Amino acid sequence: MKQLEKTLKNVQEIKKESISVEYFYHACKDRFKLSKLSQGLIGFKNLIKDRNVHRPGLALAGFTDLFTFDRVQVLGNTELRFLQHLTKAERTKALQKFFSFNIPCICLTYNNKPSEEFLELSQKNKIALFVTPHATTKFTYFISDFLDDQFAPQIALHGSFVDVYGVGLLFMGRSGIGKSEIALDLVERGHRLVSDDIVMISRKGEGILMGSGTDLVKHFMEIRGLGIIDVRSIFGIRAIRFQKRVELIVNLEEWLRKKEYTRTGLDERTINILGVEIPFIKLPIFPGKNVTVISEVIALNYLCKHYGYDAARTLAGKLDQALQQKVKKKEQYAEFERAIEYLEHDFE
Numbered sequence: 001m002k003q004l005e006k007t008l009k010n011v012q013e014i015k016k017e018s019i020s021v022e023y024f025y026h027a028c029k030d031r032f033k034l035s036k037l038s039q040g041l042i043g044f045k046n047l048i049k050d051r052n053v054h055r056p057g058l059a060l061a062g063f064t065d066l067f068t069f070d071r072v073q074v075l076g077n078t079e080l081r082f083l084q085h086l087t088k089a090e091r092t093k094a095l096q097k098f099f100s101f102n103i104p105c106i107c108l109t110y111n112n113k114p115s116e117e118f119l120e121l122s123q124k125n126k127i128a129l130f131v132t133p134h135a136t137t138k139f140t141y142f143i144s145d146f147l148d149d150q151f152a153p154q155i156a157l158h159g160s161f162v163d164v165y166g167v168g169l170l171f172m173g174r175s176g177i178g179k180s181e182i183a184l185d186l187v188e189r190g191h192r193l194v195s196d197d198i199v200m201i202s203r204k205g206e207g208i209l210m211g212s213g214t215d216l217v218k219h220f221m222e223i224r225g226l227g228i229i230d231v232r233s234i235f236g237i238r239a240i241r242f243q244k245r246v247e248l249i250v251n252l253e254e255w256l257r258k259k260e261y262t263r264t265g266l267d268e269r270t271i272n273i274l275g276v277e278i279p280f281i282k283l284p285i286f287p288g289k290n291v292t293v294i295s296e297v298i299a300l301n302y303l304c305k306h307y308g309y310d311a312a313r314t315l316a317g318k319l320d321q322a323l324q325q326k327v328k329k330k331e332q333y334a335e336f337e338r339a340i341e342y343l344e345h346d347f348e
């Protein structure tokens with residue numbers, strides 16, 4: 001585990017500092033029905049540097065002391081109705097002050113049409129203007145999730161990532177220990193490959209890690225002695241996933257006689273990846289050991305714990321209860337106690 005922690009510590013974290021408005025538009029126009037109102041490529045070179053969005057109600061009312069202008073600005077019915085209720089002079093003053101800031105871009109919801117003055121000022125100040133038919137709350141959720149993904153910290157890990165019974169198992173270990181072979185065996189048994197060799201890990205929100213492959217490698221695998229294979233072409237679409245939540249780290253290592261390994265499962269371990277604690281299992285392997293079946297059991301045991309049943313703790317509780325009862329019986333009876341009090345007839 002110390003070696004793995006050292007490896008993770010030395011992995012370089014990748015994080016975007018900004019995205020262009022042009023990239024934002026092309027990535028979101030089909031996903032979120034975003035249409036361009038500004039002419040040509042005006043404002044497309046502006047940069048978005050914040051994952052959050054902003055609704056500039058107070059800024060339009062004149063209070064700009066806490067105006068987070070460097071975010072994507074979303075204007076809904078409330079903001080546009082407010083502008084309509086102002087006098088022409090008040091509206092011009094409010095808009096001129098609003099557009100004086102270096103805003104990356106503006107999105108209007110509910111298919112609202114901007115006034116001529118609003119459109120002219122956006123053109124003059126080179127700020128891209130977009131519109132969507134979605135409701136403000138819904139659209140804000142969509143682009144917040146998109147921007148959160150774009151600015152999420154990311155690392156590349158060497159391993160094999162497989163969806164086993166709906167549980168994301170990330171197999172790690174030294175090169176050549178057999179990660180790809182285990183992943184291939186799991187795929188052959190009906191499970192789904194997410195990525196092999198290079199696994200990209202991104203932190204979504206505060207406590208979720210998502211794993212995927214790279215655009216180049218995708219679902220290709222290298223099997224030593226065989227070469228490169230395409231899992232999707234051989235096993236079909238059912239055998240792959242493009243992304244999956246990382247839920248368990250399984251670190252493969254050679255079995256050493258003198259080394260101690262977990263026997264009960266009561267001492268649960270976690271490892272920190274991008275600030276998120278992920279359950280960690282150290283799995284010793286040796287020739288003849290059926291690691292594939294053990295991997296399936298690891299996934300099923302995780303599901304049992306997720307739904308409230310922990311076999312190790314249940315057995316520990318039964319042992320404590322049995323010891324307490326045995327002490328009481330010894331106080332009452334001096335004779336020898338059998339492990340099983342009564343065996344029924346069974347002649348099969």
